[in-house]
Amino acid sequence: MKVKVKQWNGVASWLWVANDENCGICRMSFNGCCPDCKVPGDDCPLVWGQCSHCFHMHCILKWLNSQQVQQQCPMCRQEWKFKE
Amino acid sequence: MEEELMESDPVEISSSAQFLGGSPAAWATVSAALVDPGSSASEQCVSESLAVLCTSGLGRHLGSWLLNTLQMRLATAVAPEFWAGLEQPENEVEERDRARVLLVAFHTLLEKLEPFIGGLEMLGRWQEEGRCGLSGPGTHALRDRAFTIIRARLLFSPPAALQRRVLEFYSRTFSVHMSQEGQAGDGGAEDGEPDDGGGCPGCAGPAGRCWCQEALGQLQELSGILCRLQLLEQVSSEAVTSIMHKLLEQRMEQHCRGEYERSFLLDFQEWLELVLGWLARVFASTEEGAGTPRATTPARGAPGRASGSLLQQWRRHMHQFFCRVYVNMRIEELFSIIRDFPESKPAIEDLKFCLERTNQRQQLLTSLKSAFESRLLHPGVHTSDILTVYISAIKALRDLDPSMVILQVACQPIRKYLRTREDTVRQIVAGLTGDADGCIDLANELSRADPVTLEMQDSEDEGGGPEDWLPDPTDAVKDKTGSKRRSSDIISLLVSIYGSKEIFIDEYRTVLAHRLLHQLNYNTAREIRNVELLKLRFGESHMHYCEVMLKDVADSRRINANIREEESKQGAGPGEEPQTPPPPPLALSAMIFSSEFWPQLKEEKLELPPVVSQAMEAYTHRYEKLKAMRTLSWKPHLGSVTMDVELEDRVLTDLTVSPIHAAIILHFQDKSSWSLEELSAKLGVSKETVHRKLALWQQQGVLREEAGGQYSVLETGSSRERLERSVLLLDSDEEGDSNTTTQLEQREEKLQLFWAYIQAMLTNLESMTLDRIHSMLRMFVATGPVVTEMDVNELEAFLQRKVREHQLMVSAGVYRLPKAN
Numbered sequence: 052m053k054v055k056v057k058q059w060n061g062v063a064s065w066l067w068v069a070n071d072e073n074c075g076i077c078r079m080s081f082n083g084c085c086p087d088c089k090v091p092g093d094d095c096p097l098v099w100g101q102c103s104h105c106f107h108m109h110c111i112l113k114w115l116n117s118q119q120v121q122q123q124c125p126m127c128r129q130e131w132k133f134k135e
Numbered sequence: 136m137e138e139e140l141m142e143s144d145p146v147e148i149s150s151s152a153q154f155l156g157g158s159p160a161a162w163a164t165v166s167a168a169l170v171d172p173g174s175s176a177s178e179q180c181v182s183e184s185l186a187v188l189c190t191s192g193l194g195r196h197l198g199s200w201l202l203n204t205l206q207m208r209l210a211t212a213v214a215p216e217f218w219a220g221l222e223q224p225e226n227e228v229e230e231r232d233r234a235r236v237l238l239v240a241f242h243t244l245l246e247k248l249e250p251f252i253g254g255l256e257m258l259g260r261w262q263e264e265g266r267c268g269l270s271g272p273g274t275h276a277l278r279d280r281a282f283t284i285i286r287a288r289l290l291f292s293p294p295a296a297l298q299r300r301v302l303e304f305y306s307r308t309f310s311v312h313m314s315q316e317g318q319a320g321d322g323g324a325e326d327g328e329p330d331d332g333g334g335c336p337g338c339a340g341p342a343g344r345c346w347c348q349e350a351l352g353q354l355q356e357l358s359g360i361l362c363r364l365q366l367l368e369q370v371s372s373e374a375v376t377s378i379m380h381k382l383l384e385q386r387m388e389q390h391c392r393g394e395y396e397r398s399f400l401l402d403f404q405e406w407l408e409l410v411l412g413w414l415a416r417v418f419a420s421t422e423e424g425a426g427t428p429r430a431t432t433p434a435r436g437a438p439g440r441a442s443g444s445l446l447q448q449w450r451r452h453m454h455q456f457f458c459r460v461y462v463n464m465r466i467e468e469l470f471s472i473i474r475d476f477p478e479s480k481p482a483i484e485d486l487k488f489c490l491e492r493t494n495q496r497q498q499l500l501t502s503l504k505s506a507f508e509s510r511l512l513h514p515g516v517h518t519s520d521i522l523t524v525y526i527s528a529i530k531a532l533r534d535l536d537p538s539m540v541i542l543q544v545a546c547q548p549i550r551k552y553l554r555t556r557e558d559t560v561r562q563i564v565a566g567l568t569g570d571a572d573g574c575i576d577l578a579n580e581l582s583r584a585d586p587v588t589l590e591m592q593d594s595e596d597e598g599g600g601p602e603d604w605l606p607d608p609t610d611a612v613k614d615k616t617g618s619k620r621r622s623s624d625i626i627s628l629l630v631s632i633y634g635s636k637e638i639f640i641d642e643y644r645t646v647l648a649h650r651l652l653h654q655l656n657y658n659t660a661r662e663i664r665n666v667e668l669l670k671l672r673f674g675e676s677h678m679h680y681c682e683v684m685l686k687d688v689a690d691s692r693r694i695n696a697n698i699r700e701e702e703s704k705q706g707a708g709p710g711e712e713p714q715t716p717p718p719p720p721l722a723l724s725a726m727i728f729s730s731e732f733w734p735q736l737k738e739e740k741l742e743l744p745p746v747v748s749q750a751m752e753a754y755t756h757r758y759e760k761l762k763a764m765r766t767l768s769w770k771p772h773l774g775s776v777t778m779d780v781e782l783e784d785r786v787l788t789d790l791t792v793s794p795i796h797a798a799i800i801l802h803f804q805d806k807s808s809w810s811l812e813e814l815s816a817k818l819g820v821s822k823e824t825v826h827r828k829l830a831l832w833q834q835q836g837v838l839r840e841e842a843g844g845q846y847s848v849l850e851t852g853s854s855r856e857r858l859e860r861s862v863l864l865l866d867s868d869e870e871g872d873s874n875t876t877t878q879l880e881q882r883e884e885k886l887q888l889f890w891a892y893i894q895a896m897l898t899n900l901e902s903m904t905l906d907r908i909h910s911m912l913r914m915f916v917a918t919g920p921v922v923t924e925m926d927v928n929e930l931e932a933f934l935q936r937k938v939r940e941h942q943l944m945v946s947a948g949v950y951r952l953p954k955a956n
Contacts, residue, residue, distance in 0.1 A: 052837075052848045053781040054804045056797065057789070059723045061751060062652060062773035064730040068764050083731035090683055091729050092690070097764060 067097050069105050075126050076110035085109045099134040102127050161187035169201055169254035185261070197258055202280055205251045209288040213247045217289070221296055234307065237300045238353050241360045248285065248364065255281050282365040290369050302374040305417070308354040309378055311347045312413040351416070358417055368445075371417055379410065379453060380460075387460055395472050395479030399461070400488060407453050414449050458489040465489075466499045470506040476527040480534065487535050496541065503545045512552040518562045522629070525549050526577065529625050550632050560642045563629050568646060568665050580625050581668045626672060640677050643669065645734045647681055652726065652773055657692040659685050683732040695724045698757045721750040726774065727758075727767065735884075739772040741794065742819040744801040780837060783850040787835065795820065795828050803838065808847040886933050893934075894952065897943075902951040905931055 067081045074097075077085050084095035085107035099105040104126045106114075115122045115131060122131045161184035168181045188197070220240040255277045262277075361367040386406065391399050465472065465486045472479045472486075490496065511524055525546065532542035553559045566577035630636050647662060663685055670678040743751070748771075755767045776797035780787040792800075798818055802809060814829075815822045829846060832838040839849045889912055896911055897903060903911070909927050934950060937943040944953050 052783075052804060052807065052850060054797075054800050055779040055781065056721055056746075056776060056801075057779065058777040059721055059747060059750070059794075059797070060774045060776070061723055061725045061754075061769060061771075061794075062728070062736075063725050063751075063755075063767040063769040064728050064733075065758070065762070065765050065767055066730065068766050080731050082729065089679060090686060091731065092765075093762070099764075 065092065067105075069097060070103070071105070074107045074110055075104065076106050076114055079107070081105075081107070100124050100129075101132040101134050102129045103134075160184070162193065165197065166200070169197070169258055198262075198277060201251070201254055201258060202277075202284060205248075205255075205281060206284050206288060208247075208251070209285065213244065214289055216247070217244045218296075221300065233300060234304050234350065234353055237304055238357055241357060244289075245360045245363060251281065252278070252363075285364060286366065286369055290366070297370070298373065301370055302377065304353075304357070305371065305374045306378055308350050308416070309382070309410075309413050311350050312416060313409065315347065354416055367417075375414065375417060375449075376452075380456060382410075383453070383457060384460055387464055391461070391464060392468070393471075395468075395475060395482035398481040398485050400485050403457055403461075407450070407457065410453065411446065411450055415446055455492065458492045459495070462486065462489045462493050462495050462499075466495065466502045469499065469503050470510055473528045473531045474524060476531040479531070483531050483534050490535070500541060500544050503541075504548055507545070507548055512548060518553070518556050518558050519566070521549065521553060521556075522559070522562055522566065525553070525629075526580075526625055529628055553632050559632065560638055561646075564639060564642045564646050567626070567643070567669070577626070577629075581665075581672070636673055636677065640669075640673060640681075641734070644681055644684070647684060648734050648736070651684060651688055653775070657688050659688050680732045683729055687728045687732075688726070691725060691727045694727060694758065694761065697761060698754060699724075701757055721746055723747075723750045723754050725754060725767070725769075730768075736770060736773065738770075740819045741771040741798065742817065743771050743794065743798050746801065747794075747798070782837065782848070787837070790835075792831070793828075795824075796831055799825070799828060800832060800837065803846075803848050807850075808841075808845050811844050811846070814846075889930075889933070890937070897950065897952045902949045904948055905934065905950070908934070908950065 065082075069081050071081070073080055074085065079085060081097055082091060084091040087109055088095035088107075096108050097105050098108045098111060100111075102124045104124050106125075111125075111131070114125055123129060124131045164181060164184035165188055168184075217240055220243060221237065259275070259277045358367065358371075361370055386403075387399075390402070465482060468482075469486075472482050476483075490499065511521055528546055528549070529542060532545065533539060535541060563577070567581050569578035630639050633639075647666075650662065651659070666678055666681045666685060669681070742748075751769050751771075755769075758767050759765065772794055774794050775791055776794055777789060777791050778797060778800075780790060780800065795818070799814065802814065802817060809817075811822050811825060811829075815825050818825060829838060829840075833840065836849060838846050840846055892912060893908060896908065905927065909930050912930070934943060934945070938945050938950075941953065944951050
């Protein structure tokens with residue numbers, strides 16, 4: 052007997068490779084989106100800091116904009132630098 | 136004073152007459168002149184005698200004497216004779232003769248009474264003229280008294296025979312009239328009178344001996360007599376009423392019952408006019424009747440006028456009666472009318488017209504409610520049928536009663552019942568998306584031009600100014616919506632069965648997920664349309680999740696195309712080719728979804744054959760390259776597989792099966808005989824499931840169960856095998872249990888979430904009442920895609936269960952956690 056698979060339609064869910072489940076700022080799931088967004092994934096990406104904490108990009112930008120003096124990671128208070 | 140004298144004993148009067156000299160002779164002359172119109176006494180002689188009586192003060196007793204004589208004559212002679220005449224030939228004679236007998240009896244009656252009436256009129260005239268100082272109540276009053284006496288004496292307790300005769304006679308003349316009018320008209324008024332053997336349709340007499348004309352003549356005569364005696368109403372009314380009612384009911388039964396697609400109002404209006412023509416013959420013939428030789432005095436104008444208004448009265452009465460009978464019948468049939476609604480619109484409109492004229496709303500409500508309960512709301516009826524009827528009812532009743540009160544009250548039981556059915560939501564959603572077989576109404580309703588937004592329906596200023604406001608009918612249910620307009624929008628009504636639209640949106644998401652996952656192409660045009668339409672109804676925010684789901688499908692398609700392209704490029708180059716030597720690399724495409732936005736999918740374990748899992752891994756790698764920092768989590772049990780199975784003597788092409796079926800058969804490719812245990816271990820799936828899934832391949836004649844629980848490939852087909860069929864083999868039980876978790880499971884999960892909250896609350900606050908817990912939960916538990924509405928009863932049931940499981944304690948309505956010891 053020979054089986055020839057012509058087409059396999061699989062189903063998968065995508066998820067962020069992050070060390071946490073939820074965004075530390077908005078407390079929403081990373082796999083969801085930040086409160087201002089409607090659509091997850093490409094439209095509401097995650098960013099990582101050099102401190103290895105990650106957030107929804109929109110969340111951390113908002114946070115950084117609100118910081119007058121020094122831009123720190125809201126989790127560990129280290130200076131915030133985007134991880135390249 | 137006058138009254139007292141009139142009522143004094145007649146004996147006393149006559150004796151007092153004898154006391155006064157000269158008076159007896161005068162009394163005799165005058166009384167003879169009054170009672171016997173043919174008396175020989177000359178006018179002058181009577182006048183003189185009258186003068187004598189008047190001077191002796193006896194003149195004023197004349198009236199009462201005359202009336203008393205009339206009464207006595209009636210009691211002793213006239214009435215018994217009349218009854219005897221009427222009853223005399225009971226059964227032997229035929230109808231025609233009976234009619235004659237009836238007429239003759241009344242004739243004699245008139246003849247006997249005529250002298251008295253004449254005398255009364257004469258006396259009345261004298262009184263009016265004030266001849267010889269005679270005074271009295273006058274002709275009118277005297278006549279009235281006389282007729283009162285006649286009525287009282289004659290009809291105080293009439294034998295049944297009279298009614299029977301009169302009824303028979305009137306029925307006959309009625310059918311004569313109707314048949315004549317029917318011929319004169321277009322024959323549309325042809326009544327249901329059975330036409331026996333070529334007889335006359337009117338009198339039903341044998342062909343040669345039609346007595347229609349005679350009957351009509353008799354009718355006229357009889358009416359004349361009765362009118363003269365002022366007995367018309369007393370004698371005829373009952374008979375006429377019963378004939379009318381009977382015929383109307385009969386006609387309605389014949390023409391309208393079960394016939395909803397035609398309006399009958401005009402029909403009956405015409406028919407009623409025809410009937411009134413007959414009534415006119417019965418009641419209004421007095422004018423002509425006055426001309427008959429037997430009427431000695433010309434009829435006054437009064438009876439004619441009276442008969443005109445009488446006819447008006449009858450018209451109103453008949454109309455009212457028609458409405459009532461019609462409403463009664465339609466109420467009885469309302470369930471069927473609703474069932475065939477769009478076709479039965481004329482019936483609804485007729486009913487509406489008539490219902491406004493009779494006070495039968497309450498009856499309608501009660502009857503409709505019980506009809507619903509007995510014919511619809513029992514376990515034998517499919518939910519989708521109940522919904523179909525409910526939708527028809529909404530449409531029909533909002534036509535019937537624009538205030539929606541009938542709809543609201545009558546359909547309460549349906550709504551209540553639907554709430555107890557588990558598949559209601561599913562059916563409604565299926566209807567909305569056009570999946571249901573029966574109700575396309577909902578899909579049409581959804582795509583209607585001007586949807587009512589569900590949020591909007593509460594707004595106060597809906598349509599029209601304050602002038603258009605109408606108070607609710609009195610039977611409206613007092614509810615929390617108060618005077619707010621009741622919604623007539625079908626979808627809002629259906630959605631409000633459960634009081635929250637979240638349930639529907641959740642169900643829709645489930646249905647949508649199911650369809651998207653089972654779709655092989657990424658064609659979502661129809662779903663997009665549905666979601667857009669639902670968005671108009673439920674509001675943008677609620678349908679947000681569904682939009683993301685659709686976007687996932689579109690994205691998946693793009694990603695697939697992207698990855699294919701990559702693959703083909705690498706396939707050309709010397710990439711990882713050696714690693715995937717097996718048959719042409721598995722064509723894998725993926726449906727990639729955003730887990731947070733889809734309904735929860737059932738987690739099932741399934742170990743796929745290495746070929747597939749490797750392909751998946753490769754796919755994941757490419758995906759990770761495409762989308763930085765993201766990866767894929769495969770749901771191995773979901774999806775579909777298209778494959779050819781080549782056996783020694785046959786090929787099964789284009790089989791579409793579920794992944795587990797594919798995995799099973801792929802294993803058989805490596806080794807032609809497996810035991811259930813081995814397969815189960817290999818696939819990581821329970822033996823029961825494997826056994827169930829194997830059945831498909833056995834059906835297809837590819838595998839065979841051998842002794843000792845071994846399954847092996849049937850390389851050569853036996854006679855009963857089906858060959859070369861390309862079919863969709865997602866077997867039925869697969870379709871049945873959808874891939875999404877059921878509502879029940881979701882609910883359970885949610886309750887577990889609540890339990891965590893409850894425990895935390897009780898730890899902090901030590902003890903709480905049910906209501907308190909409920910309100911706290913509502914405050915704190917964040918809303919999400921999962922249903923968060925939970926009523927107190929449900930919570931109580933849940934807490935009771937926890938109490939039984941000894942995880943909770945309750946005393947005097949206060950819940951607390953058991954002390955940890």
